[in-house]
Amino acid sequence: xxxxxxxxxxxxxxxxxxxxxxxxxxxxxxxxxxxxxxxxxxxxxxxxxxxxxxxxxxxxxxxxxxxxxxxxxxxxxxxxxxxxxxxxxxxxxxxxxxxxxxxxxxxxxxxxxxxxxxxxxxxxxxxxxxxxxxxxxxxxxxxxxxxxxxxxxxxxxxxxxxxxxxxxxxxxxxxxxxxxxxxxxxxxxxxxxxxxxxxxxxxxxxxxxxxxxxxxxxxxxxxxxxxxxxxxxxxxxxxxxxxxxxxxxxxxxxxxxxxxxxxxxxxxxxxxxxxxxxxxxxxxxxxxxxxxxxxxxxxxxxxxxxxxxxxxxxxxxxxxxxxxxxxxxxxxxxxxxxxxxxxxxxxxxxxxxxxxxxxxxxxxxxxxxxxxxxxxxxxxxxxxxxxxxxxxxxxxxxxxxxxxxxxxxxxxxxxxxxxxxxxx
Amino acid sequence: xxxxxxxxxxxxxxxxxxxxxxxxxxxxxxxxxxxxxxxxxxxxxxxxxxxxxxxxxxxxxxxxxxxxxxxxxxxxxxxxxxxxxxxxxxxxxxxxxxxxxxxxxxxxxxxxxxxxxxxxxxxxxxxxxxxxxxxxxxxxxxxxxxxxxxxxxxxxxxxxxxxxxxxxxxxxxxxxxxxxxxxxxxxxxxxxxxxxxxxxxxxxxxxxxxxxxxxxxxxxxxxxxxxxxxxxxxxxxxxxxxxxxxxxxxxxxxxxxxx
Numbered sequence: 001x002x003x004x005x006x007x008x009x010x011x012x013x014x015x016x017x018x019x020x021x022x023x024x025x026x027x028x029x030x031x032x033x034x035x036x037x038x039x040x041x042x043x044x045x046x047x048x049x050x051x052x053x054x055x056x057x058x059x060x061x062x063x064x065x066x067x068x069x070x071x072x073x074x075x076x077x078x079x080x081x082x083x084x085x086x087x088x089x090x091x092x093x094x095x096x097x098x099x100x101x102x103x104x105x106x107x108x109x110x111x112x113x114x115x116x117x118x119x120x121x122x123x124x125x126x127x128x129x130x131x132x133x134x135x136x137x138x139x140x141x142x143x144x145x146x147x148x149x150x151x152x153x154x155x156x157x158x159x160x161x162x163x164x165x166x167x168x169x170x171x172x173x174x175x176x177x178x179x180x181x182x183x184x185x186x187x188x189x190x191x192x193x194x195x196x197x198x199x200x201x202x203x204x205x206x207x208x209x210x211x212x213x214x215x216x217x218x219x220x221x222x223x224x225x226x227x228x229x230x231x232x233x234x235x236x237x238x239x240x241x242x243x244x245x246x247x248x249x250x251x252x253x254x255x256x257x258x259x260x261x262x263x264x265x266x267x268x269x270x271x272x273x274x275x276x277x278x279x280x281x282x283x284x285x286x287x288x289x290x291x292x293x294x295x296x297x298x299x300x301x302x303x304x305x306x307x308x309x310x311x312x313x314x315x316x317x318x319x320x321x322x323x324x325x326x327x328x329x330x331x332x333x334x335x336x337x338x339x340x341x342x343x344x345x346x347x348x349x350x351x352x353x354x355x356x357x358x359x360x361x362x363x364x365x366x367x368x369x370x371x372x373x374x375x376x377x378x379x380x381x382x383x384x385x386x387x388x389x390x391x392x393x394x395x396x397x398x399x400x401x402x403x404x405x406x407x408x409x410x411x412x413x414x415x416x417x418x419x420x421x422x423x424x
Numbered sequence: 425x426x427x428x429x430x431x432x433x434x435x436x437x438x439x440x441x442x443x444x445x446x447x448x449x450x451x452x453x454x455x456x457x458x459x460x461x462x463x464x465x466x467x468x469x470x471x472x473x474x475x476x477x478x479x480x481x482x483x484x485x486x487x488x489x490x491x492x493x494x495x496x497x498x499x500x501x502x503x504x505x506x507x508x509x510x511x512x513x514x515x516x517x518x519x520x521x522x523x524x525x526x527x528x529x530x531x532x533x534x535x536x537x538x539x540x541x542x543x544x545x546x547x548x549x550x551x552x553x554x555x556x557x558x559x560x561x562x563x564x565x566x567x568x569x570x571x572x573x574x575x576x577x578x579x580x581x582x583x584x585x586x587x588x589x590x591x592x593x594x595x596x597x598x599x600x601x602x603x604x605x606x607x608x609x610x611x612x613x614x615x616x617x618x619x620x621x622x623x624x625x626x627x628x629x630x631x632x633x634x635x636x637x638x639x640x641x642x643x644x645x646x647x648x649x650x651x652x653x654x655x656x657x658x659x660x661x662x663x664x665x666x667x668x669x670x671x672x673x674x675x676x677x678x679x680x681x682x683x
Contacts, residue, residue, distance in 0.1 A: 236489070237489055305526075307522065307524060307526035308526060308528065308529075309487070310484065310487075310520075310522060310526065311522065311526040311527075311528060311589070311592075312528075312538075313484065313487060313515065314482065314484060314515060314519070314520035314522070314593070315515065315516075315519070315538060315539040315542070315592065315593065315596060316512050316513070316514075316515040316516035316539065316542070316543060316596060317512070317538075317542055318512045318542075321542055325538075325542075326528060330529065
């Protein structure tokens with residue numbers, strides 16, 4: 001008897017081991033979370049580091065003489081807008097001789113290619129400007145933008161630079177004349193895509209994504225909830241409904257590129273819908289989002305306590321009244337959360353949209369769900385593929401915009417969930 | 425009084441009822457006559473089938489896919505398992521109160537008004553308010569909640585919630601009220617209130633109550649059925665069951681030797 005240790009001693013001995021295990025588990029979880037945060041921070045920091053310069057854009061502000069010799073009212077909208085701009089800009093560049101064609105070309109190239117169109121639009125809108133001097137603020141072209149942002153180092157040997165010493169000297173003259181500014185780059189949001197990085201913006205992609213998501217929501221939300229309600233509340237539980245359930249779960253795991261191929265052959269091939277259209281993009285995304293919504297809705301319906309169903313049925317409510325009056329409202333927070341997570345997935349989806357041609361180069365924003373458009377992720381894809389230096393930072397900036405939208409959508413999901421939960 | 429009830433036609437008649445869950449038989453050949461305007465108690469140990477039988481009376485077992493019921497159950501002579509009988513209509517006639525209070529996560533008013541609303545029992549708001557007030561008064565809850573009818577029913581105490589569920593069930597003016605262990609989650613004071621209520625309600629409806637408490641059955645019921653292992657062992661006047669049980673199993677149960 002004396003050799004036998006008491007229960008309390010045994011417990012104490014094992015307690016040390018149990019506590020150690022617990023600490024180990026806690027530490028493991030904590031380090032996993034730290035690791036995840038570290039990765040997230042690395043991602044965001046690297047994106048901000050490479051993308052922050054795209055949120056500002058170097059502009060030049062100068063007096064433009066709308067020369068009646070170059071720009072004639074009769075010949076609008078054609079005419080020598082570029083010549084007038086070059087001549088006016090040269091006023092700020094003492095010692096630069098515009099009669100030398102190569103030099104004139106270089107002066108013209110300081111300004112963005114869009115500057116002449118900007119001036120043209122102003123003059124077309126108001127022909128009385130001809131013969132007057134107006135102050136104009138236009139973006140500079142990408143190499144000068146890079147120079148101003150430090151992307152081009154004047155100390156590197158001349159033959160390794162995109163701008164030669166003369167060009168840099170001209171830009172420094174403009175800086176000395178206090179004409180160069182670096183305001184916020186609203187063009188990133190309000191311009192459509194362009195070949196020229198300094199003009200390229202996300203307007204087309206934003207509107208395209210909005211249309212595609214709207215179509216996706218309108219298709220997948222009612223269909224997904226309807227399917228989930230039927231399967232969860234009304235369908236008999238037999239081998240056939242099991243088969244459907246397994247297939248819906250499989251559908252959620254199908255690689256998105258497969259849905260793109262399906263959409264290409266069915267929506268565009270058979271139905272003859274236009275390529276690159278947000279309508280088709282939205283329908284394709286709806287195929288992908290629907291299984292997510294069905295699964296989330298079924299889980300939300302399952303989590304409604306059976307006592308609520310019994311209470312309603314026991315009062316003589318029909319199954320339909322029970323579902324729509326009691327079960328569905330209680331499941332709504334879960335359904336909305338699942339839907340928004342599904343839509344957020346759809347917002348970031350690229351592969352299926354590439355297959356239906358939503359990576360086309362389109363320089364105007366879509367004016368409806370049937371006109372050609374890009375979406376945010378496909379725009380990122382296009383820009384990441386472009387060789388111009390300016391697109392590198394714009395790609396990162398576009399990713400930041402996309403991440404901003406995703407964070408907003410998730411915040412909305414959390415807000416809706418808490419709002420609907422408080423109502424009860 | 426008792427003799428009158430015995431001679432009157434029973435409200436509910438069950439004949440040779442068998443219930444199966446998949447391949448397991450939960451009830452064996454149960455036959456019972458439930459009188460009108462009296463309290464009938466079902467007692468028996470856990471898993472004896474008393475709740476299962478109760479749920480046959482308003483066809484709540486229909487919601488369990490693997491459950492199969494055979495035999496005849498009639499309400500006022502009408503077979504309730506007849507294909508022409510809509511369970512929705514049946515459940516409006518046969519109300520039910522569950523073991524755990526299950527108010528809807530809505531206001532107290534909406535809880536009670538739900539049944540009258542879906543069955544169209546009122547023409548306008550004033551009439552509906554009258555029905556709600558009457559139901560809450562009969563459930564002895566009116567004085568406690570009359571100033572906060574728009575607060576959530578889930579915010580009430582357990583006993584109040586159960587009385588709310590009773591008010592909700594009687595607001596649809598059922599002919600039979602089924603109660604599945606309505607006091608098992610309540611303290612003695614709330615239990616006493618509910619028992620008083622049951623007595624009161626039996627002047628209008630036929631009340632069938634499942635209970636674990638033999639004292640409760642003795643207190644509230646006029647008729648008692650004792651179930652054991654899926655069989656109806658004994659059915660008779662409550663006084664006889666508790667004082668002169670004819671079956672040895674009944675005697676063993678009420679004296680605490682089995683259960």
